[in-house]
Amino acid sequence: MKQSSLFQALGAVIKRDLLLAYRQRAELINPLAFFVMVITLFPLALGAEIALLKRIAPAIIWVAALLASLMSIDNLFRADYDDGSLELMVMTPHPLSVLVLAKVTAHWLVSSVPLLFIAPLMGLMLHMDSDVIGVLLLTLLLGMPVLSLIGGIAVALTLGLRKGGALLAILVLPLYVPILIFAGGAVDAAMSGLPISGHTSMMCAILFLAITLTPLPTAAALKMSLS
Amino acid sequence: MFMRFIYKFSSPPYFYAISGKLLPWLSALFFVLLAYGLYGGLVIAPADYQQGDSFRIIYVHVPAAWMSMFIYVVMAVSGGIGLVWRIKLAEIVSIGSASVGASFTFLALVTGSLWGKPMWGAWWVWDARLTSELVLLFLYLGVIGLYNGIEDKRTASRAVAILALVGVVNIPIIHYSVEWWNTLHQGATVTKLDKPSIHIDMLIPLLVMAGVFKIYYFIVLLLRSRNELLERESNGKWIDELLEKVN
Numbered sequence: 001m002k003q004s005s006l007f008q009a010l011g012a013v014i015k016r017d018l019l020l021a022y023r024q025r026a027e028l029i030n031p032l033a034f035f036v037m038v039i040t041l042f043p044l045a046l047g048a049e050i051a052l053l054k055r056i057a058p059a060i061i062w063v064a065a066l067l068a069s070l071m072s073i074d075n076l077f078r079a080d081y082d083d084g085s086l087e088l089m090v091m092t093p094h095p096l097s098v099l100v101l102a103k104v105t106a107h108w109l110v111s112s113v114p115l116l117f118i119a120p121l122m123g124l125m126l127h128m129d130s131d132v133i134g135v136l137l138l139t140l141l142l143g144m145p146v147l148s149l150i151g152g153i154a155v156a157l158t159l160g161l162r163k164g165g166a167l168l169a170i171l172v173l174p175l176y177v178p179i180l181i182f183a184g185g186a187v188d189a190a191m192s193g194l195p196i197s198g199h200t201s202m203m204c205a206i207l208f209l210a211i212t213l214t215p216l217p218t219a220a221a222l223k224m225s226l227s
Numbered sequence: 228m229f230m231r232f233i234y235k236f237s238s239p240p241y242f243y244a245i246s247g248k249l250l251p252w253l254s255a256l257f258f259v260l261l262a263y264g265l266y267g268g269l270v271i272a273p274a275d276y277q278q279g280d281s282f283r284i285i286y287v288h289v290p291a292a293w294m295s296m297f298i299y300v301v302m303a304v305s306g307g308i309g310l311v312w313r314i315k316l317a318e319i320v321s322i323g324s325a326s327v328g329a330s331f332t333f334l335a336l337v338t339g340s341l342w343g344k345p346m347w348g349a350w351w352v353w354d355a356r357l358t359s360e361l362v363l364l365f366l367y368l369g370v371i372g373l374y375n376g377i378e379d380k381r382t383a384s385r386a387v388a389i390l391a392l393v394g395v396v397n398i399p400i401i402h403y404s405v406e407w408w409n410t411l412h413q414g415a416t417v418t419k420l421d422k423p424s425i426h427i428d429m430l431i432p433l434l435v436m437a438g439v440f441k442i443y444y445f446i447v448l449l450l451r452s453r454n455e456l457l458e459r460e461s462n463g464k465w466i467d468e469l470l471e472k473v474n
Contacts, residue, residue, distance in 0.1 A: 153393055157386050161376050170372050171390065174365040175397050178404035185408060206400070213396065217389050220310075224385050 009094045010102045017106030020079075031072040031111050032118055038064040039122050050127050057126035058136050058187035064122075065115055065140060066147060066176055070169060072111040073151035076103060077222065081159050087226055096222060097215035104145075104152050104215070112144040135190035139183035142203040149214040150175045156221035179206060237316040239456050240465035246449045253449070257442045264439050267432030275429075281345050286432060288338040290440040291331045292356075295363060296398075298328030298444060302370070303395035306388030315459070316452070318384035321391065322374050323451040327444055329367035336360055355406040362401050366394045380459060 004012070021028060042060045043053060080086040080103075089099050119140055123133040154171040158164035186199035235241055268286035275282040302324040309317035339357060340350045351357065370387050377383035460466055 153389075157373060157390060158376065160382075163376065167369075167372050167376050170365070171369040174362045174369065174401070175393070177362055178397075178400045181404045181408040202404075214393075217393050221386065221389050224382060224389070227382070 003093065006094055006098060009092065010098060013089075013099050013102035014106045014109075017103060018109065021106070021110040028110060028114065031068045032114055034071055035064050035068040035115055035118060036122065038067060039126070043126070054127045054129075055191075057123060057128045058132070058191075059184060060126065061119055061122055061136060062139075062143075062180060062183055062187075065112075065119070065144065066180065068115060069112060069144060069147040069151065070172060073107070073148060073155055073172075074165065074168060076107050076148075076152055076155045077159055078155075081225070086222065090223060090226060096219035100152060100156075100215045100218045100222070101211070104148050104218075107152075108145050108148045112140075112148060115144070116140055129191075132187060132190050135196055136187050138200060139186050139203065142200065142207055143179045143183045146179050146203075146207050146210045147176060149210040152218045153214055153221060156218045156225060159222070159225040179203065182206070233314075237314045239315065239460055239463065240469075242316055243453060243456060243465070243469070246453055250446065250449060253442055253446050257439060257446060260435055260439045260442065264432050264435035267428075268436060272429045272432055273426060278346060281342065284338050284342045285429075286436045288335060288342060289433060290437040291335040291338060292360065293437055294440050294444060295328055295332035295335050295360065297441075298324050298331060299363065299366070299391070299398065300395060302328060303388075303391040306384070306391045310385060310388045310392075316456075318381070318388070319452045319455045319459070320448065322370075322384055322387055323448050323455060324444075325367060325370045325374065325387070327447050327451075329364060329371060331440070331444075332360060332364040332367055336364065355402075355408070359402045359405045362405070363398070366398075370394070 039060055042056075046052060046056075077086060080089070090096055092099070116137060119137060120133050123136060128136070151168075151172050154168050154175075155164075157171065158168050161167065182199045182202045186196045186203070189196045189199060236245070264286065269283055272283070274280050302321050305317045305324070306321035308314060309321055336357070339360070343352060343357075344350050370390055373390055374383045374387050377386055457466065
């Protein structure tokens, strides 16, 4: 039998996950609807004062995106764990960390990228300026993959548990702090007309660090959950 | 030679015996130093020229804050050792540290806010250090929650070790991002305690108290590890022999 190369394996996993997501497209709406609804709650609770909403809109959108990511990340390995295909992935000759990276990439494409299209709309509803919306999108683009990558570790750790949901949030949210801070900082700087490159460079650095490092503990945790 | 010592020390019966002999001595040392540290801190040390007597909470607050970070590192390192060499004792030390560390973190937060009220005029300010200490508490809670969530204790120890290692990589990132966040947003509005070089009569009790806290941690860790060992090894032959000796 011919051995597939590492990149072929990577592509195959991404393709398979995208196909699976497409076959169950009704589920793709859930994180989006959740994202929109959480954002809607804030004006209802705070009152519709435009200046106030404009000031806190980026924070609202970011926190909502973070919660939406947390909600959808739980499905990252769940189905594969239940039907046993995860065990087959562990048994392939390819390093599990690379396959993990592929699965996280597919998850990001399916659950986070659609948010990028809705977020500007939400920004407009909260009276954000258009150039600030651009910066917000940039931070979401750089930050959301990190959320998925870090979330993957916690999902892998809690995979075998019956009551993993609440625990997942406790494990993941403290690790989300830096990305939230830099994203908020970048948007804040943009709102006051300051350069944002410091914050975005840090976000890029965190993104590359996360791409390099997080698949390793995720793979270790998956093996532990399967043993 | 060194590895042989490690293997010998980490065998449960040997550890149980030697820790039993160590405990009374450690406790005695703990009480003596605690008495000295408290006396030095509460009586001998002069009142601060700015903060008066309320600075004396430093003798609990600062050692607790130091311990909160120290214990997290101990937890991660021993967890890593347990992960690599599968040493049972390292796993036990790792998880035994978690709740002690969480308690110290909580203590540091509580004493910090008690101190903050008269000094800053508020129970809580979003100061960089306070915030990163709070995040540290969350990290501890995650570790404890994960350990309790997994039924098989050896698997749980490995899961906790992975999480602690991830946390230890993240702590510097969190710490510096929080620091940067704070300086960006609030600038000089938060009154930072500008510490003049500390008086020697104030410093010595502080260092003693730091030592006292370390010894306390060590005592609690030994007690917890002994309990955990007995529980996990309850079918072991050495425990039967131990029971025979007691009866």
